[in-house]
Amino acid sequence: MTVTTRVAVATSAMGLDRDSDMPALLAALRARGVDAVAAAWDDEDFDWSGCAAVVIRSTWDYPLRRPEFLAWADAVQAVARLDNPAGVVRWNTDKVYLRDLTARGVPVVPTRFIAPGEAVVLPGDGQFVVKPSVSAGAYGTARYTEQQRDLAAGHVASLHGAGATVMVQPYLSRIDEGERALVFLGGAFSHAVRKDPVLTEPGVVDDDRVPHPNLRPHRPSAAELALARAALAAVPERQELLYARVDIAYADDGSPVVMELELVEPNLFMEHGADGPVRLADLVHERAAAAARAGA
Template identity: 35%
Template structure:
Protein backbone atom coordinates (compact mmCIF):
# COMPACT_ATOMS: atom_id res chain seq x y z
CA UNK A 1 0.00 0.00 0.00
CA UNK A 2 1.44 3.36 -1.02
CA UNK A 3 0.73 5.97 1.61
CA UNK A 4 1.88 9.51 2.27
CA UNK A 5 2.09 9.09 6.07
CA UNK A 6 2.86 6.36 8.55
CA UNK A 7 0.85 7.80 11.44
CA UNK A 8 -1.65 10.63 11.85
CA UNK A 9 -1.97 11.86 15.44
CA UNK A 10 -5.64 12.60 16.15
CA UNK A 11 -6.84 15.57 18.18
CA UNK A 12 -9.97 17.72 18.06
CA UNK A 13 -10.12 21.12 16.42
CA UNK A 14 -9.91 23.03 19.72
CA UNK A 15 -6.36 21.81 20.29
CA UNK A 16 -4.86 22.09 16.82
CA UNK A 17 -2.87 25.18 17.76
CA UNK A 18 -0.70 26.07 20.72
CA UNK A 19 -1.83 28.70 23.22
CA UNK A 20 0.30 31.17 25.18
CA UNK A 21 -2.58 32.17 27.44
CA UNK A 22 -4.36 28.88 28.13
CA UNK A 23 -2.19 26.39 30.07
CA UNK A 24 -4.62 23.54 29.45
CA UNK A 25 -4.50 23.96 25.65
CA UNK A 26 -0.74 24.41 25.78
CA UNK A 27 -0.29 21.15 27.68
CA UNK A 28 -2.40 19.29 25.12
CA UNK A 29 -0.40 20.74 22.24
CA UNK A 30 2.95 20.17 23.98
CA UNK A 31 2.22 16.53 24.81
CA UNK A 32 1.08 15.81 21.27
CA UNK A 33 4.31 17.40 20.01
CA UNK A 34 6.29 15.06 22.27
CA UNK A 35 4.49 12.12 20.66
CA UNK A 36 5.01 13.63 17.20
CA UNK A 37 8.76 13.98 17.71
CA UNK A 38 9.04 10.49 19.23
CA UNK A 39 7.31 8.98 16.18
CA UNK A 40 9.62 10.92 13.88
CA UNK A 41 12.60 9.78 15.98
CA UNK A 42 11.81 6.13 15.24
CA UNK A 43 11.51 6.93 11.54
CA UNK A 44 7.76 7.32 11.10
CA UNK A 45 6.36 10.09 8.90
CA UNK A 46 3.78 11.85 11.00
CA UNK A 47 0.99 14.44 10.81
CA UNK A 48 -1.39 15.85 13.43
CA UNK A 49 -5.02 16.51 12.50
CA UNK A 50 -8.49 16.92 13.99
CA UNK A 51 -10.34 13.60 13.72
CA UNK A 52 -13.22 15.30 11.86
CA UNK A 53 -11.00 16.95 9.24
CA UNK A 54 -13.20 16.99 6.14
CA UNK A 55 -10.43 17.36 3.58
CA UNK A 56 -7.90 14.69 4.54
CA UNK A 57 -7.87 11.40 2.65
CA UNK A 58 -7.58 8.89 5.49
CA UNK A 59 -6.48 6.14 3.12
CA UNK A 60 -3.17 8.02 2.67
CA UNK A 61 -1.91 7.07 6.14
CA UNK A 62 -0.96 3.62 7.39
CA UNK A 63 -2.41 4.31 10.84
CA UNK A 64 -4.14 6.86 13.04
CA UNK A 65 -3.22 7.31 16.70
CA UNK A 66 -5.99 8.52 19.01
CA UNK A 67 -4.55 11.16 21.30
CA UNK A 68 -6.74 14.13 22.25
CA UNK A 69 -10.09 13.56 20.53
CA UNK A 70 -11.78 14.96 23.61
CA UNK A 71 -15.04 15.98 22.00
CA UNK A 72 -15.97 12.43 20.92
CA UNK A 73 -18.35 11.79 23.84
CA UNK A 74 -20.25 15.02 23.10
CA UNK A 75 -20.60 14.02 19.43
CA UNK A 76 -20.82 10.28 19.90
CA UNK A 77 -23.20 9.33 17.02
CA UNK A 78 -21.04 11.32 14.58
CA UNK A 79 -17.83 9.90 16.06
CA UNK A 80 -19.16 6.34 15.95
CA UNK A 81 -20.08 6.65 12.27
CA UNK A 82 -16.65 8.17 11.52
CA UNK A 83 -14.94 5.36 13.42
CA UNK A 84 -16.67 2.70 11.36
CA UNK A 85 -15.81 4.45 8.09
CA UNK A 86 -12.17 5.19 8.93
CA UNK A 87 -11.50 1.64 10.17
CA UNK A 88 -12.02 0.46 6.59
CA UNK A 89 -9.38 2.87 5.27
CA UNK A 90 -6.52 2.67 7.76
CA UNK A 91 -5.25 1.01 10.96
CA UNK A 92 -6.65 2.41 14.20
CA UNK A 93 -4.46 2.61 17.30
CA UNK A 94 -5.98 1.40 19.46
CA UNK A 95 -8.23 -0.76 17.26
CA UNK A 96 -11.89 -0.05 16.54
CA UNK A 97 -12.89 -3.25 18.35
CA UNK A 98 -11.11 -2.33 21.58
CA UNK A 99 -12.25 1.30 21.37
CA UNK A 100 -15.89 0.23 21.10
CA UNK A 101 -15.41 -2.23 23.97
CA UNK A 102 -13.78 0.46 26.14
CA UNK A 103 -16.20 3.30 25.34
CA UNK A 104 -18.97 1.61 27.34
CA UNK A 105 -18.23 1.06 31.03
CA UNK A 106 -19.90 -2.34 30.93
CA UNK A 107 -16.34 -3.43 30.01
CA UNK A 108 -15.63 -3.32 33.75
CA UNK A 109 -17.77 -6.45 34.16
CA UNK A 110 -15.64 -8.27 31.56
CA UNK A 111 -12.50 -7.41 33.52
CA UNK A 112 -14.14 -8.44 36.79
CA UNK A 113 -14.95 -11.82 35.23
CA UNK A 114 -11.22 -12.17 34.47
CA UNK A 115 -10.25 -11.57 38.09
CA UNK A 116 -9.57 -7.82 38.04
CA UNK A 117 -10.88 -6.11 41.19
CA UNK A 118 -13.17 -3.27 40.10
CA UNK A 119 -15.06 -0.68 42.08
CA UNK A 120 -18.38 -2.03 43.30
CA UNK A 121 -20.87 -1.03 40.58
CA UNK A 122 -24.55 -1.33 39.73
CA UNK A 123 -25.56 -0.83 36.09
CA UNK A 124 -28.92 0.76 35.22
CA UNK A 125 -29.88 0.00 31.64
CA UNK A 126 -31.51 2.51 29.32
CA UNK A 127 -35.27 2.62 29.81
CA UNK A 128 -35.18 1.02 33.27
CA UNK A 129 -38.22 1.78 35.42
CA UNK A 130 -36.63 2.51 38.77
CA UNK A 131 -36.11 5.54 41.02
CA UNK A 132 -32.97 6.68 42.79
CA UNK A 133 -34.66 6.06 46.13
CA UNK A 134 -35.50 2.48 45.15
CA UNK A 135 -31.93 1.82 44.00
CA UNK A 136 -30.39 3.15 47.20
CA UNK A 137 -32.85 1.14 49.26
CA UNK A 138 -32.25 -2.12 47.36
CA UNK A 139 -28.47 -1.73 47.35
CA UNK A 140 -28.36 -0.35 50.91
CA UNK A 141 -25.97 2.41 49.78
CA UNK A 142 -26.14 5.81 51.48
CA UNK A 143 -23.57 7.89 49.58
CA UNK A 144 -23.01 7.18 45.89
CA UNK A 145 -21.72 8.48 42.58
CA UNK A 146 -23.94 8.35 39.48
CA UNK A 147 -22.33 8.47 36.03
CA UNK A 148 -23.15 7.50 32.41
CA UNK A 149 -21.82 4.28 30.91
CA UNK A 150 -20.50 6.29 27.96
CA UNK A 151 -18.79 9.34 29.34
CA UNK A 152 -15.68 11.43 29.75
CA UNK A 153 -14.43 14.47 31.67
CA UNK A 154 -16.95 13.69 34.44
CA UNK A 155 -19.95 14.42 32.17
CA UNK A 156 -23.20 13.95 34.12
CA UNK A 157 -21.32 12.69 37.18
CA UNK A 158 -23.16 13.40 40.43
CA UNK A 159 -22.48 12.74 44.09
CA UNK A 160 -25.68 11.52 45.73
CA UNK A 161 -26.83 10.88 49.28
CA UNK A 162 -30.17 10.07 50.88
CA UNK A 163 -30.89 13.79 51.36
CA UNK A 164 -30.51 14.88 47.71
CA UNK A 165 -32.04 11.95 45.81
CA UNK A 166 -35.36 13.73 45.25
CA UNK A 167 -33.57 16.78 43.83
CA UNK A 168 -31.83 14.59 41.23
CA UNK A 169 -34.77 12.33 40.37
CA UNK A 170 -36.09 14.23 37.32
CA UNK A 171 -32.59 14.50 35.88
CA UNK A 172 -31.99 10.79 36.52
CA UNK A 173 -35.19 9.82 34.71
CA UNK A 174 -34.23 12.00 31.74
CA UNK A 175 -30.79 10.39 31.63
CA UNK A 176 -31.88 6.73 31.80
CA UNK A 177 -34.53 7.35 29.16
CA UNK A 178 -31.65 8.04 26.76
CA UNK A 179 -28.62 6.10 28.00
CA UNK A 180 -27.39 3.47 30.44
CA UNK A 181 -26.04 4.73 33.76
CA UNK A 182 -24.02 3.26 36.59
CA UNK A 183 -24.17 3.77 40.34
CA UNK A 184 -21.22 3.19 42.67
CA UNK A 185 -20.74 3.58 46.42
CA UNK A 186 -18.85 6.76 47.20
CA UNK A 187 -15.17 5.97 47.64
CA UNK A 188 -13.80 7.96 50.57
CA UNK A 189 -10.14 7.14 49.92
CA UNK A 190 -10.22 8.88 46.53
CA UNK A 191 -10.93 12.12 48.38
CA UNK A 192 -8.33 11.58 51.11
CA UNK A 193 -5.60 9.73 49.18
CA UNK A 194 -6.35 10.45 45.52
CA UNK A 195 -6.43 8.30 42.39
CA UNK A 196 -3.34 6.86 40.69
CA UNK A 197 -3.00 6.84 36.90
CA UNK A 198 -0.66 4.12 35.66
CA UNK A 199 0.59 4.39 32.07
CA UNK A 200 1.11 1.05 30.31
CA UNK A 201 2.52 0.78 26.76
CA UNK A 202 2.53 -2.57 24.94
CA UNK A 203 1.65 -4.26 28.23
CA UNK A 204 4.57 -2.72 30.16
CA UNK A 205 4.25 -0.04 32.87
CA UNK A 206 6.20 3.19 32.26
CA UNK A 207 5.16 5.90 34.74
CA UNK A 208 2.46 6.99 37.15
CA UNK A 209 0.70 10.15 38.30
CA UNK A 210 -1.24 10.80 41.51
CA UNK A 211 -4.40 12.87 41.02
CA UNK A 212 -6.12 14.62 43.90
CA UNK A 213 -9.39 16.52 43.99
CA UNK A 214 -9.41 20.13 45.13
CA UNK A 215 -10.77 20.83 48.60
CA UNK A 216 -14.54 20.30 48.71
CA UNK A 217 -14.75 18.32 45.45
CA UNK A 218 -14.61 14.59 44.67
CA UNK A 219 -13.62 14.77 40.99
CA UNK A 220 -9.88 14.40 40.46
CA UNK A 221 -9.85 15.69 36.85
CA UNK A 222 -7.83 18.89 36.36
CA UNK A 223 -10.89 20.25 34.50
CA UNK A 224 -12.40 20.63 37.99
CA UNK A 225 -9.35 22.02 39.73
CA UNK A 226 -7.73 18.71 40.65
CA UNK A 227 -3.96 18.56 41.13
CA UNK A 228 -1.41 16.08 39.86
CA UNK A 229 2.01 14.99 41.06
CA UNK A 230 4.53 12.33 40.13
CA UNK A 231 4.01 9.02 41.87
CA UNK A 232 6.23 5.97 42.47
CA UNK A 233 3.95 2.91 42.57
CA UNK A 234 4.54 -0.29 44.51
CA UNK A 235 5.31 -3.58 42.76
CA UNK A 236 1.80 -4.69 43.68
CA UNK A 237 0.30 -1.64 41.95
CA UNK A 238 2.45 -2.16 38.85
CA UNK A 239 1.47 -5.83 38.64
CA UNK A 240 -2.21 -4.90 39.06
CA UNK A 241 -2.01 -2.37 36.21
CA UNK A 242 -0.23 -4.73 33.82
CA UNK A 243 -2.63 -7.59 34.60
CA UNK A 244 -5.62 -5.30 33.97
CA UNK A 245 -4.26 -4.42 30.53
CA UNK A 246 -3.50 -8.05 29.70
CA UNK A 247 -7.10 -8.96 30.61
CA UNK A 248 -8.39 -6.87 27.68
CA UNK A 249 -9.83 -8.65 24.61
CA UNK A 250 -6.57 -7.76 22.81
CA UNK A 251 -3.35 -6.11 23.99
CA UNK A 252 -3.66 -2.34 23.48
CA UNK A 253 -0.65 -0.30 22.34
CA UNK A 254 -1.38 2.24 25.06
CA UNK A 255 -3.49 2.21 28.19
CA UNK A 256 -4.03 4.30 31.26
CA UNK A 257 -5.03 2.26 34.28
CA UNK A 258 -6.71 4.38 36.98
CA UNK A 259 -6.56 2.73 40.39
CA UNK A 260 -7.38 3.66 43.98
CA UNK A 261 -7.72 2.14 47.41
CA UNK A 262 -11.36 1.20 47.92
CA UNK A 263 -13.36 1.50 51.14
CA UNK A 264 -12.09 -1.95 52.16
CA UNK A 265 -8.47 -0.94 51.59
CA UNK A 266 -7.91 -3.00 48.42
CA UNK A 267 -6.26 -1.91 45.15
CA UNK A 268 -9.20 -1.30 42.83
CA UNK A 269 -9.67 -0.46 39.17
CA UNK A 270 -11.53 2.79 38.66
CA UNK A 271 -11.21 3.07 34.87
CA UNK A 272 -9.21 1.54 32.05
CA UNK A 273 -8.68 4.25 29.41
CA UNK A 274 -7.87 2.89 25.94
CA UNK A 275 -9.32 5.56 23.64
CA UNK A 276 -7.79 9.00 24.15
CA UNK A 277 -6.43 9.20 27.68
CA UNK A 278 -4.25 11.97 28.97
CA UNK A 279 -0.89 10.24 29.45
CA UNK A 280 1.19 12.98 31.14
CA UNK A 281 4.16 12.72 28.82
CA UNK A 282 5.22 16.15 30.06
CA UNK A 283 6.09 14.45 33.36
CA UNK A 284 7.89 11.53 31.73
CA UNK A 285 9.10 12.47 28.25
CA UNK A 286 10.89 9.14 27.73
CA UNK A 287 7.52 7.35 27.73
CA UNK A 288 6.60 9.01 24.42
CA UNK A 289 9.44 7.02 22.86
CA UNK A 290 8.09 3.80 24.41
CA UNK A 291 4.76 4.52 22.73
CA UNK A 292 6.45 5.36 19.41
CA UNK A 293 8.45 2.12 19.42
CA UNK A 294 5.25 0.17 20.02
CA UNK A 295 3.54 1.94 17.11
CA UNK A 296 6.48 1.18 14.81
CA UNK A 297 6.43 -2.47 15.87
CA UNK A 298 2.69 -2.65 15.15
CA UNK A 299 3.14 -1.14 11.69
CA UNK A 300 5.88 -3.59 10.78
Protein backbone atom coordinates in the same frame (compact mmCIF):
# COMPACT_ATOMS: atom_id res chain seq x y z
CA MET B 1 10.77 4.18 6.79
CA THR B 2 10.87 7.16 4.45
CA VAL B 3 9.54 10.65 4.97
CA THR B 4 6.66 9.78 2.65
CA THR B 5 5.19 7.42 5.24
CA ARG B 6 2.42 9.29 6.99
CA VAL B 7 1.11 8.81 10.51
CA ALA B 8 -1.95 10.71 11.68
CA VAL B 9 -2.57 11.53 15.32
CA ALA B 10 -6.35 11.65 15.62
CA THR B 11 -7.67 14.42 17.82
CA SER B 12 -10.59 16.84 18.03
CA ALA B 13 -11.14 20.58 18.11
CA MET B 14 -10.73 20.45 21.88
CA GLY B 15 -7.65 18.26 21.58
CA LEU B 16 -5.98 20.58 19.09
CA ASP B 17 -6.32 23.30 21.69
CA ARG B 18 -5.59 21.38 24.91
CA ASP B 19 -3.67 18.17 24.25
CA SER B 20 -0.38 18.81 26.04
CA ASP B 21 1.07 15.42 25.00
CA MET B 22 0.57 15.89 21.26
CA PRO B 23 3.31 18.41 20.35
CA ALA B 24 6.03 16.24 21.90
CA LEU B 25 4.69 13.10 20.21
CA LEU B 26 4.54 14.77 16.80
CA ALA B 27 8.07 16.15 17.23
CA ALA B 28 9.43 12.73 18.25
CA LEU B 29 7.79 11.07 15.23
CA ARG B 30 9.11 13.69 12.83
CA ALA B 31 12.59 13.21 14.29
CA ARG B 32 12.31 9.61 13.10
CA GLY B 33 11.54 10.65 9.54
CA VAL B 34 7.79 10.13 9.86
CA ASP B 35 5.38 12.51 8.14
CA ALA B 36 3.37 13.00 11.33
CA VAL B 37 0.27 15.19 11.33
CA ALA B 38 -2.55 15.95 13.72
CA ALA B 39 -6.09 15.73 12.34
CA ALA B 40 -9.52 16.00 13.91
CA TRP B 41 -11.25 12.64 13.62
CA ASP B 42 -14.34 14.27 12.09
CA ASP B 43 -12.41 16.28 9.48
CA GLU B 44 -14.24 15.26 6.30
CA ASP B 45 -11.43 16.57 4.10
CA PHE B 46 -8.64 14.50 5.67
CA ASP B 47 -7.54 11.41 3.71
CA TRP B 48 -7.07 8.65 6.30
CA SER B 49 -6.29 6.14 3.54
CA GLY B 50 -3.08 8.05 2.85
CA CYS B 51 -1.73 7.06 6.27
CA ALA B 52 0.22 3.95 7.18
CA ALA B 53 -1.08 4.29 10.74
CA VAL B 54 -3.56 6.36 12.71
CA VAL B 55 -3.05 6.86 16.44
CA ILE B 56 -6.15 7.85 18.41
CA ARG B 57 -5.20 10.42 21.00
CA SER B 58 -7.39 13.36 22.06
CA THR B 59 -10.76 12.60 20.44
CA TRP B 60 -12.41 14.07 23.50
CA ASP B 61 -15.77 14.93 21.96
CA TYR B 62 -16.74 11.36 21.03
CA PRO B 63 -19.18 10.81 23.96
CA LEU B 64 -21.65 13.16 22.29
CA ARG B 65 -21.42 11.26 18.97
CA ARG B 66 -20.34 7.74 19.84
CA PRO B 67 -22.10 5.93 16.94
CA GLU B 68 -20.44 8.29 14.46
CA PHE B 69 -17.08 7.81 16.19
CA LEU B 70 -17.37 4.01 16.06
CA ALA B 71 -18.22 4.18 12.36
CA TRP B 72 -15.16 6.37 11.82
CA ALA B 73 -12.92 3.88 13.65
CA ASP B 74 -14.23 0.99 11.54
CA ALA B 75 -13.70 2.98 8.33
CA VAL B 76 -10.15 4.01 9.25
CA GLN B 77 -9.17 0.49 10.27
CA ALA B 78 -10.28 -0.70 6.83
CA VAL B 79 -7.63 1.49 5.16
CA ALA B 80 -4.84 1.93 7.74
CA ARG B 81 -3.46 0.54 10.97
CA LEU B 82 -5.53 1.95 13.84
CA ASP B 83 -4.19 2.18 17.39
CA ASN B 84 -5.89 1.26 19.48
CA PRO B 85 -7.96 -1.10 17.26
CA ALA B 86 -11.60 -0.48 16.38
CA GLY B 87 -12.75 -3.49 18.43
CA VAL B 88 -11.08 -2.06 21.52
CA VAL B 89 -12.63 1.33 20.76
CA ARG B 90 -16.10 -0.21 20.59
CA TRP B 91 -15.58 -2.18 23.83
CA ASN B 92 -13.96 0.59 25.86
CA THR B 93 -16.05 3.65 24.96
CA ASP B 94 -19.01 2.40 27.01
CA LYS B 95 -18.22 1.74 30.65
CA VAL B 96 -20.41 -1.34 30.69
CA TYR B 97 -17.03 -3.00 30.03
CA LEU B 98 -16.71 -2.95 33.84
CA ARG B 99 -19.09 -5.91 33.81
CA ASP B 100 -16.58 -7.86 31.74
CA LEU B 101 -13.79 -7.03 34.17
CA THR B 102 -15.96 -8.16 37.08
CA ALA B 103 -16.80 -11.39 35.26
CA ARG B 104 -13.07 -12.02 34.84
CA GLY B 105 -12.52 -11.59 38.57
CA VAL B 106 -10.95 -8.12 38.38
CA PRO B 107 -11.85 -5.98 41.43
CA VAL B 108 -13.67 -2.83 40.30
CA VAL B 109 -15.69 -0.13 42.01
CA PRO B 110 -19.13 -1.73 42.60
CA THR B 111 -21.35 -0.44 39.82
CA ARG B 112 -25.08 -0.60 39.06
CA PHE B 113 -26.04 0.14 35.46
CA ILE B 114 -29.53 1.53 34.87
CA ALA B 115 -30.72 1.77 31.27
CA PRO B 116 -33.58 4.09 30.23
CA GLY B 117 -36.87 2.50 31.22
CA GLU B 118 -35.38 0.39 34.01
CA ALA B 119 -36.28 0.89 37.65
CA VAL B 120 -34.10 3.50 39.35
CA VAL B 121 -32.68 2.20 42.63
CA LEU B 122 -30.33 4.53 44.49
CA PRO B 123 -28.27 3.70 47.57
CA GLY B 124 -30.07 4.15 50.86
CA ASP B 125 -27.02 5.26 52.80
CA GLY B 126 -23.63 6.76 52.18
CA GLN B 127 -22.46 9.02 49.38
CA PHE B 128 -22.68 7.81 45.80
CA VAL B 129 -21.81 8.85 42.24
CA VAL B 130 -24.12 9.19 39.23
CA LYS B 131 -22.73 9.39 35.70
CA PRO B 132 -23.47 8.28 32.13
CA SER B 133 -21.82 5.09 30.95
CA VAL B 134 -20.48 6.92 27.89
CA SER B 135 -18.46 9.92 29.02
CA ALA B 136 -14.97 11.39 29.24
CA GLY B 137 -13.35 13.81 31.66
CA ALA B 138 -16.10 13.32 34.30
CA TYR B 139 -18.68 14.76 31.87
CA GLY B 140 -22.21 14.60 33.28
CA THR B 141 -20.93 13.27 36.61
CA ALA B 142 -21.75 14.21 40.21
CA ARG B 143 -21.63 12.75 43.68
CA TYR B 144 -24.49 12.93 46.14
CA THR B 145 -25.10 12.53 49.85
CA GLU B 146 -27.92 10.33 51.07
CA GLN B 147 -29.88 13.53 51.81
CA GLN B 148 -29.63 14.45 48.12
CA ARG B 149 -31.34 11.36 46.73
CA ASP B 150 -34.13 13.42 45.13
CA LEU B 151 -31.55 15.61 43.42
CA ALA B 152 -29.72 12.51 42.24
CA ALA B 153 -32.97 11.01 40.92
CA GLY B 154 -33.44 14.16 38.84
CA HIS B 155 -29.91 13.75 37.46
CA VAL B 156 -30.70 10.15 36.50
CA ALA B 157 -33.94 11.22 34.82
CA SER B 158 -32.06 13.89 32.84
CA LEU B 159 -29.48 11.38 31.62
CA HIS B 160 -32.18 8.85 30.75
CA GLY B 161 -34.02 11.55 28.85
CA ALA B 162 -30.92 11.97 26.71
CA GLY B 163 -30.87 8.22 26.02
CA ALA B 164 -27.93 7.44 28.32
CA THR B 165 -27.40 4.38 30.45
CA VAL B 166 -26.61 5.53 33.99
CA MET B 167 -23.94 4.25 36.34
CA VAL B 168 -24.39 4.41 40.11
CA GLN B 169 -21.33 3.77 42.27
CA PRO B 170 -20.47 4.28 45.94
CA TYR B 171 -18.27 7.30 46.59
CA LEU B 172 -15.15 5.73 48.03
CA SER B 173 -14.30 7.16 51.43
CA ARG B 174 -10.55 6.85 50.75
CA ILE B 175 -10.64 8.77 47.49
CA ASP B 176 -9.18 11.78 49.30
CA GLU B 177 -5.89 9.86 49.30
CA GLY B 178 -5.87 10.40 45.54
CA GLU B 179 -6.62 8.46 42.39
CA ARG B 180 -3.74 6.54 40.81
CA ALA B 181 -3.26 6.39 37.06
CA LEU B 182 -0.87 3.72 35.75
CA VAL B 183 0.27 4.14 32.14
CA PHE B 184 1.37 1.24 29.93
CA LEU B 185 3.04 1.55 26.53
CA GLY B 186 3.18 -1.49 24.26
CA GLY B 187 1.99 -3.63 27.16
CA ALA B 188 4.85 -2.60 29.48
CA PHE B 189 4.43 -0.40 32.53
CA SER B 190 5.75 3.08 31.82
CA HIS B 191 4.92 5.49 34.64
CA ALA B 192 2.21 6.52 37.08
CA VAL B 193 0.71 9.65 38.57
CA ARG B 194 -1.56 10.46 41.47
CA LYS B 195 -4.19 13.18 41.36
CA ASP B 196 -6.64 14.76 43.77
CA PRO B 197 -10.34 13.87 43.71
CA VAL B 198 -12.41 15.49 40.96
CA LEU B 199 -15.88 15.45 42.55
CA THR B 200 -15.11 17.89 45.34
CA GLU B 201 -18.61 19.28 45.96
CA PRO B 202 -21.70 17.06 46.44
CA GLY B 203 -24.71 17.66 44.24
CA VAL B 204 -22.88 19.59 41.51
CA VAL B 205 -22.57 18.65 37.84
CA ASP B 206 -19.68 20.75 36.56
CA ASP B 207 -18.56 19.84 33.06
CA ASP B 208 -15.88 22.54 33.15
CA ARG B 209 -14.05 21.15 36.19
CA VAL B 210 -10.33 20.41 35.98
CA PRO B 211 -10.23 16.68 35.13
CA HIS B 212 -6.79 15.95 36.63
CA PRO B 213 -6.16 18.23 39.62
CA ASN B 214 -2.79 18.40 41.38
CA LEU B 215 -0.93 15.80 39.35
CA ARG B 216 2.25 14.39 40.84
CA PRO B 217 4.45 11.36 40.14
CA HIS B 218 3.44 8.13 41.84
CA ARG B 219 5.35 4.92 42.50
CA PRO B 220 2.74 2.14 42.30
CA SER B 221 2.70 -0.64 44.84
CA ALA B 222 3.02 -4.27 43.87
CA ALA B 223 -0.73 -4.67 44.48
CA GLU B 224 -1.56 -1.75 42.17
CA LEU B 225 0.65 -3.12 39.40
CA ALA B 226 -0.86 -6.59 39.76
CA LEU B 227 -4.38 -5.16 39.58
CA ALA B 228 -3.56 -3.08 36.51
CA ARG B 229 -2.06 -6.07 34.72
CA ALA B 230 -5.07 -8.23 35.62
CA ALA B 231 -7.38 -5.58 34.14
CA LEU B 232 -5.35 -5.41 30.93
CA ALA B 233 -5.36 -9.20 30.66
CA ALA B 234 -9.17 -9.02 30.40
CA VAL B 235 -9.13 -6.69 27.37
CA PRO B 236 -10.14 -8.01 23.93
CA GLU B 237 -7.24 -7.70 21.47
CA ARG B 238 -4.94 -6.85 24.39
CA GLN B 239 -1.87 -7.92 22.40
CA GLU B 240 -2.53 -5.03 20.01
CA LEU B 241 -2.70 -2.25 22.60
CA LEU B 242 -0.38 0.65 21.83
CA TYR B 243 -1.16 2.41 25.10
CA ALA B 244 -3.36 1.96 28.14
CA ARG B 245 -4.12 3.81 31.35
CA VAL B 246 -5.54 2.04 34.38
CA ASP B 247 -7.17 4.30 36.98
CA ILE B 248 -7.13 2.86 40.49
CA ALA B 249 -8.46 3.89 43.90
CA TYR B 250 -8.79 2.18 47.27
CA ALA B 251 -11.92 0.57 48.66
CA ASP B 252 -12.94 1.06 52.26
CA ASP B 253 -11.26 -2.23 53.21
CA GLY B 254 -7.91 -0.97 51.92
CA SER B 255 -7.80 -3.03 48.73
CA PRO B 256 -7.13 -1.41 45.32
CA VAL B 257 -9.98 -1.40 42.79
CA VAL B 258 -10.20 -0.35 39.16
CA MET B 259 -12.12 2.86 38.62
CA GLU B 260 -11.71 2.98 34.84
CA LEU B 261 -9.67 1.37 32.09
CA GLU B 262 -8.72 4.04 29.54
CA LEU B 263 -7.82 2.64 26.11
CA VAL B 264 -9.12 5.18 23.61
CA GLU B 265 -8.26 8.82 24.29
CA PRO B 266 -6.62 9.09 27.70
CA ASN B 267 -4.22 11.76 28.77
CA LEU B 268 -1.00 9.77 29.22
CA PHE B 269 0.70 12.41 31.38
CA MET B 270 3.88 12.13 29.33
CA GLU B 271 5.60 14.91 31.24
CA HIS B 272 5.68 12.55 34.25
CA GLY B 273 7.27 9.62 32.40
CA ALA B 274 10.97 9.55 31.58
CA ASP B 275 11.26 9.91 27.78
CA GLY B 276 7.57 9.04 27.45
CA PRO B 277 6.99 10.73 24.07
CA VAL B 278 10.18 9.15 22.71
CA ARG B 279 9.18 5.64 23.78
CA LEU B 280 5.66 6.07 22.43
CA ALA B 281 7.06 7.44 19.15
CA ASP B 282 9.36 4.41 18.87
CA LEU B 283 6.35 2.09 19.17
CA VAL B 284 4.30 4.07 16.65
CA HIS B 285 7.31 4.20 14.30
CA GLU B 286 7.76 0.43 14.50
CA ARG B 287 4.09 -0.35 13.95
CA ALA B 288 3.70 2.15 11.12
CA ALA B 289 6.78 0.74 9.41
CA ALA B 290 5.34 -2.77 9.59
CA ALA B 291 2.02 -1.51 8.21
CA ALA B 292 3.79 0.30 5.38
CA ARG B 293 5.77 -2.83 4.44
CA ALA B 294 2.62 -4.95 4.53
CA GLY B 295 0.86 -2.52 2.21
CA ALA B 296 3.73 -2.15 -0.23
